[in-house]
Amino acid sequence: MIELAPSILSADFARLGAEAQAAVEGGASVLHVDVMDGHFVPNITIGPPVVACLRKVSKVPLDCHLMIEQPDQFIPAFAQAGADWISVHREACVHLDRTLHLIAAHGCKPGVVINPATPVIAIDEVLALVHHVLVMSVNPGFGGQTFIHSSLKKIELLSKIRESRRLGFRIEVDGGVHRDTVADVVRAGAEILVSGSAIFEQGNPSENARQLLKAALDVTKQPVQDLSSVVGGSAAGERGNSLRLP
Ligand code: DX5
Numbered sequence: 001m002i003e004l005a006p007s008i009l010s011a012d013f014a015r016l017g018a019e020a021q022a023a024v025e026g027g028a029s030v031l032h033v034d035v036m037d038g039h040f041v042p043n044i045t046i047g048p049p050v051v052a053c054l055r056k057v058s059k060v061p062l063d064c065h066l067m068i069e070q071p072d073q074f075i076p077a078f079a080q081a082g083a084d085w086i087s088v089h090r091e092a093c094v095h096l097d098r099t100l101h102l103i104a105a106h107g108c109k110p111g112v113v114i115n116p117a118t119p120v121i122a123i124d125e126v127l128a129l130v131h132h133v134l135v136m137s138v139n140p141g142f143g144g145q146t147f148i149h150s151s152l153k154k155i156e157l158l159s160k161i162r163e164s165r166r167l168g169f170r171i172e173v174d175g176g177v178h179r180d181t182v183a184d185v186v187r188a189g190a191e192i193l194v195s196g197s198a199i200f201e202q203g204n205p206s207e208n209a210r211q212l213l214k215a216a217l218d219v220t221k222q223p224v225q226d227l228s229s230v231v232g233g234s235a236a237g238e239r240g241n242s243l244r245l246p
């Protein structure tokens with residue numbers, strides 16, 4: 001199932017509740033909350049009090065992406081504030097297995113995140129533990145950056161591993177997702193699409209969300225015969241199948 005998870009990082013914080021609600025009205029079904037500590041990434045954003053405020057105005061799952069060092073110290077506070085999903089970076093966790101169990105023990109869905117320079121193999125041992133894998137398609141720290149195309153191969157690989165091992169994790173992508181890149185990430189196998197600047201920076205968040213979600217869903221509806229006319233023969237079936245979501 002394709003879901004849109006607007007990143008509130010690019011929202012107008014003075015109108016955060018209304019902006020988040022507008023995105024949800026446009027079809028977003030998750031709200032992505034970027035937490036930065038000024039150490040793991042060169043930027044500082046928000047903490048549990050803002051999550052608690054969002055919790056009061058929205059019922060959709062709050063997806064807290066912790067770009068922080070020593071996340072174990074803060075997981076209880078985010079859970080208490082109302083986070084539903086909490087993801088931590090492979091690169092920030094020495095004892096990743098323990099941290100993922102800690103998230104689950106606090107009643108939240110655990111996720112693991114990999115930076116553009118981190119290969120999928122680095123999280124191989126925890127794939128059975130996580131609710132979602134978040135593939136960064138920019139270097140974390142800022143909104144509005146350019147999509148890094150090598151992340152597509154990692155999304156494809158995760159999709160294949162999930163199928164071959166019959167695992168249940170969901171695949172999320174974060175960074176540079178907008179109307180020009182959304183089709184590629186959906187074709188690669190991403191299903192939870194984080195998007196910040198494309199939703200909140202210009203125009204109406206509700207309409208922006210609606211259009212981006214429609215563009216993503218249109219990819220999944222593309223009929224097999226569309227490709228058969230392009231490639232022909234038995235290869236047509238193979239290409240067509242590769243467009244479908246797992
Ligand atoms: C980057 C954050 C992203 C960011 C995405 O560190 O994790 O969630 O807000 O913003 P866009 O969609 O503008 O790349």
Ligand code: ZN
Nearest residue numbers: 007034065174
């Ligand atoms: Zn994020």
